[in-house]
Amino acid sequence: MKTRLICAALIATAANASVAADWADTSIGYRYGTKFGEPFGSNDIHKHILDLNHASGYAYGSNFFNADVLLSDKKDPSSPNSGSGATEVYIVYRHTLDFGKISGSKIGFGPVRGVGLTAGFDANVKVDAGYNSRKQMLVAGPTLMMDVPGFLNVSLLALKESNAPYNKFTGTATPRYDYKTHLMLTAAWGIPLGKLPLAFEGFVNYIASKGRDEFGAATAPEFNFDGQVMYDVGAASGAPGKFKVGLEYQYWRNKFGNAYKGASGSGAFAKTPMIRAEYHF
Template structure:
């Protein structure tokens, strides 16, 4: 284990301990289903179904995001991938407001990436931003400690933009990951937005039930030079 990994493990544990003794400001659970035909690397046929569990929460000390994918390729056995990403607010630690202009807060950021055969840990700094019209807009800068390839740096953006037309409610959200290159992998860029219509509103549901599309624009997928993915997948997502 690299020297950085115990530090991040301590951060993850301390974040969980803080969560047990802090006010929960908001919390969200969801299940989603994806069906696409042009995935790269994970399946020779390009076809794959994915079931994802997600949980996000905001606390008086910061926020957390967790997701676990069950990947079910058409031509090989299923596998899993997950991430747990807590962020610790520096404003809450210092009892002073760090907001200024579009900046809402500065946070210590960590991510634990887990999957079959690897266990990566990322640590760095995050920024919560006020962008007009957006429900949230976050920027994280990481140093990644990787199991099976060289360590690298990563930039992550995540956002959610709700909008309505007539009586229809939509949500445009997603993420962008960019990582630096190394001797063992090429630089990656994964831009994955989702455009979703809230069908639950018209079915009398209190919780959101979204129908829509996810589009993956991934250059050098998994750090493999010139292995680019352009995939649109049908999406069903239920919040509860």
């Protein structure tokens, strides 16, 4: 119930922010790959991913919201001995206050065009044969907005994460467990590639160890790079920014803090090429 309330609040916040926005971009998207990984499982899982993405800016800062629905094949089963795959919903929300906009004076230095404070949270629900994640995570920390074509934002965020997995097939319930507060160095970007209707977009996260997990095992530092080169199909037909297609690549080591050299195995280390398409409205 708590996760549902969080998800509803995020959606409402994103919707309300867009009403008074100076600019806004909302899209629905699809991507597909055959080399996804899951800790304690396979690293050649096929997944179809549907997403809703919203970004907007207003007088004092910006908002970002993304909801992914991830549909696995049977290598990541929905239940023991199942012929169907797991389903996951993963939501991210970030709000950044721009100190320059708040003060009315430009705050920048060297390659930095602005300074801000970012806060938000992640939440997920997954139905699978084992862990059944119910992640909740609050994030907050400073952000540097770099002076580049498009945007490049670099943040150092403190993470307060918890989970309460429940395996309905074995009846094993784990009370909500709080990991050690830890740091994430993260960057997100969208940079045009010359005069072509191409852009390099994505994010990269380095996440420090979050201490012991709910079963007493040590967690590992996590590295996740996800980048795509997108072609603006609409630019050639007089409707730029409406429909984009491209190639995406994800490199995810020690997924969710599970050490791939330990018991979680090769499924905690994925190198995943994908195809991607987006419709913006």
